[in-house]
Amino acid sequence: MRPDRSEAIILQSIPSRERDKLIVFLTPEKGKRKGWAYGARGLRNRFGAALEPLAKVELVFLEKESEEAVRIESASMIRSAFPAQQELARSLAATYIAESVETFVQADDPSELVYRLLDRIVEALLAGRPVEPIVAYAEVWILKLGGVFASIRHCAICQKPLERPLRCDIRGGFVCSGCAEPGVTLIANRVAELLGALLSTPVDAFAAMPIAADDLFELRALARDLRRYVLGHELKTHDLLQSVIRG
Amino acid sequence: MTAAPLANLINELSRLPGIGAKSASRLAYHLLKRPAVEAEALAHAILEVKEKIHRCGVCNNMTDVEPCSICSDARRDPSILCVVEEAFNIPTVEATRDFRGLYHVLLGSLSPLKGIGPDDIDVAGVVRRARSGSIREVILATNPNVEGETTALYVAQQLRGLEVRVTRLAFGLPVGGDLEYADQVTMAKALEGRREI
Numbered sequence: 001m002r003p004d005r006s007e008a009i010i011l012q013s014i015p016s017r018e019r020d021k022l023i024v025f026l027t028p029e030k031g032k033r034k035g036w037a038y039g040a041r042g043l044r045n046r047f048g049a050a051l052e053p054l055a056k057v058e059l060v061f062l063e064k065e066s067e068e069a070v071r072i073e074s075a076s077m078i079r080s081a082f083p084a085q086q087e088l089a090r091s092l093a094a095t096y097i098a099e100s101v102e103t104f105v106q107a108d109d110p111s112e113l114v115y116r117l118l119d120r121i122v123e124a125l126l127a128g129r130p131v132e133p134i135v136a137y138a139e140v141w142i143l144k145l146g147g148v149f150a151s152i153r154h155c156a157i158c159q160k161p162l163e164r165p166l167r168c169d170i171r172g173g174f175v176c177s178g179c180a181e182p183g184v185t186l187i188a189n190r191v192a193e194l195l196g197a198l199l200s201t202p203v204d205a206f207a208a209m210p211i212a213a214d215d216l217f218e219l220r221a222l223a224r225d226l227r228r229y230v231l232g233h234e235l236k237t238h239d240l241l242q243s244v245i246r247g
Numbered sequence: 248m249t250a251a252p253l254a255n256l257i258n259e260l261s262r263l264p265g266i267g268a269k270s271a272s273r274l275a276y277h278l279l280k281r282p283a284v285e286a287e288a289l290a291h292a293i294l295e296v297k298e299k300i301h302r303c304g305v306c307n308n309m310t311d312v313e314p315c316s317i318c319s320d321a322r323r324d325p326s327i328l329c330v331v332e333e334a335f336n337i338p339t340v341e342a343t344r345d346f347r348g349l350y351h352v353l354l355g356s357l358s359p360l361k362g363i364g365p366d367d368i369d370v371a372g373v374v375r376r377a378r379s380g381s382i383r384e385v386i387l388a389t390n391p392n393v394e395g396e397t398t399a400l401y402v403a404q405q406l407r408g409l410e411v412r413v414t415r416l417a418f419g420l421p422v423g424g425d426l427e428y429a430d431q432v433t434m435a436k437a438l439e440g441r442r443e444i
Contacts, residue, residue, distance in 0.1 A: 012360060013392070018265030043391075044421050048430025053393050080432045085393050088400040092359070095393070099360055237359035 003073060006030065008059045009118050011098045013051050015041055023051050023072060024102055025059065026118065031109040032102065034069040035061050047075045054081035054094050054122050084125040089244045093131045096237040097121060097138045103235060104146035114145050120203050129207035132245055136216055137203045139223040140195065148230050149223070152195060155179055166192045168222060170229045185225070191218045253279070302334075305376075307352035307369055309334045317350060324348045326383035330373055330402060332356045332390060340388060348386070351376060356389060356398040370402055377411045384412040391418055 011032070012024040021040040026032055040047050050057045051072075056079040061070040085091040101118055105111050117138075124134050143149040150156045150173025152166060157179040166187040167180045175184060187195070194215050198206055228234055249257070253275060261271035278286055302308070303315035310316065317323065317337070327348030329340055334352050353368045376382055387402055389395035403413045418436035420429055429437070 017267075044424060046428075049432035050430060052432075077431050082393070082396075082432045083435075085396055086400070088397065088404055091393065091397045091400060095359060095397070236362055240357075240359045240364050 003060050003062055004070070005058065005060050007078065008033075008057055009115065009122070010051055010053055010055045010057065011102045013040075013053055021051060022069065025057075026101060026105060026111060026115055027059075028112040028115040029110055031111040032105045032107045034107075035059070035072040036069050037072045037075070047072075048077070049080055049082060050075035050077045052080070052082060052085075053098050054085075054118075055079070056081075056119065056122070079122070079126075081122050081126065084122070089131045089241070090125055092237065092241040092244055093135050094122070094125055096135065096235065096241045097142075099235050099237050100138060100142045103231065104142050104148075114142070117141050117145065117203075124203045124207055127204060129204055132216060132220075133207040133209070133211055134203060135241070135245075136220050136223070137198055137206050139220060139227070140198055143223060143226055143230075144199070146230075148226055150174055152192065152199070164189050164192060166195075168226075170225055185222070187222065188215075188218065191215050191222070194219050195222075302352075306350050307334065307354055307372065308337055308350060322347070325381050327386065328373070328376060328382050328384070329386045329388050331388045332395065332398070336388065348384075353389070353398065353402075356394045357401055358394050365401060368398070370405055373402055374405050374409075377406055377409050382411055384414060387413065387415045389416075391416070 006027040006029060008025040008027045010023060010025050014022040014024070016022045016036075019039050019041045021037045023035045023037050023040075024032065025035065037047055037051055039045050040051055049055065055077060058076040058078060060073045060075075062073060063070045081094055085094055097118070101114060105114050121134060121138050124137075125131075140149055152174055153162060154160065155162055155176035155178075156169070156173035157175055160176050160178070162174055162176055167175050167177065167184040168187055169175045169181065169184045190212070194211065197209065198219070201209070224234075224238075256275045256278070257268070257271045260266055260274050261268050263271075266274070278289070299311045300309050301311075301313075303310045303313065303318055305314045305318045308315045308317060312319075324347050327346075328351055329346060329348055330351045330353060331337060331340065332353050332355060337350055337352070340346050340350075351369070351373050353370065353373070355363055355368045357363060357365065357368065373385065377385055385402075385406060387399040389398045389402075399415055403415075406413050417440045418433060419440055420426065420433060420437050
């Protein structure tokens with residue numbers, strides 16, 4: 001067994017047994033992985049705060065072919081998300097985004113784009129940008145990188161350029177008027193523009209934009225409907241986050 | 248082939264937290280070697296605890312009397328409430344001998360990923376006690392991790408507007424540790440919470 005080394009972002013830290021933790025982490029090269037951190041529950045453990053959710057770390061781990069979870073040997077902190085987790089809405093948003101990534105990223109599948117997305121999103125949370133636009137950005141991009149949120153330029157069925165207003169068929173993405181079946185959702189032009197801006201703007205710039213609350217609500221509702229259709233259920237952290245964001 | 252009663256004991260022991268199959272087997276064989284009276288004492292202690300121990304109706308601590316010995320201790324300061332996640336956190340705070348206030352056990356921490364929301368823990372009990380008017384300070388002694396911090400923030404939010412001072416246990420360097428090995432979050436928190444000497 002040779003030690004492997006990788007930069008990673010911690011997605012979940014699950015207390016297990018008397019003194020250990022099972023860690024779910026995302027690496028750019030190998031996607032989502034699981035690893036045992038022995039002794040990590042103790043107050044004076046060698047990992048410190050490096051295994052807390054959304055910490056960016058340099059991990060050294062040992063891998064056995066016969067075992068799904070690696071053994072985490074060390075974790076050096078590159079950047080902690082803890083300062084962003086000192087505010088309730090921001091902390092819940094961080095947990096929600098980590099759950100979204102964990103849900104949509106496959107194990108052992110290279111995930112450089114998702115990794116970079118998550119990295120920038122955590123930066124935006126740490127920079128104190130408004131929480132809800134960051135959450136919307138994460139929701140749409142995680143769906144897009146997961147192959148759920150289709151192109152807003154071409155019809156998902158006939159590939160013709162899409163006209164306004166956009167029509168969203170929850171089963172297959174955005175469709176043109178010719179391909180649209182009864183029951184498609186019409187997207188208001190201002191929401192379509194917001195979606196276009198979201199898909200072409202870095203997260204910190206998007207979160208700094210003046211965005212009407214109604215437009216953000218509608219955009220998030222679109223992402224929510226697609227996500228629920230794909231998963232068949234809602235993410236566990238969604239409702240609590242919403243109750244805190246909406247006060 | 249393990250005899251059925253022994254296999255049953257190993258199986259039951261291995262269901263305890265922190266006990267794997269090997270430890271359960273070792274414990275079972277140890278019990279077999281000991282006199283029957285010791286096994287009876289252990290079995291009796293387990294049954295007695297299940298029969299007599301319940302949650303205190305005031306603070307959720309584990310107790311055999313109502314209210315618990317801490318809630319009914321007139322020498323304690325009823326104006327300070329220390330909020331912990333679990334009843335087993337109380338002896339840790341008590342061991343300091345510095346805290347003479349009362350406790351409230353939340354019965355867990357907010358953990359949306361595990362499906363544990365605000366209604367699954369006893370935040371309402373803390374708010375109810377804080378509203379009673381006799382509490383001057385609420386100390387949030389939840390675990391120093393993201394879940395504990397989120398729980399503390401949530402409880403603090405629920406207490407907003409009440410005339411109660413809400414404080415959080417300090418984060419910092421462990422006594423007897425070495426500065427060289429402190430991680431950046433703990434170090435940053437220790438610097439933030441530095442005090443004049």
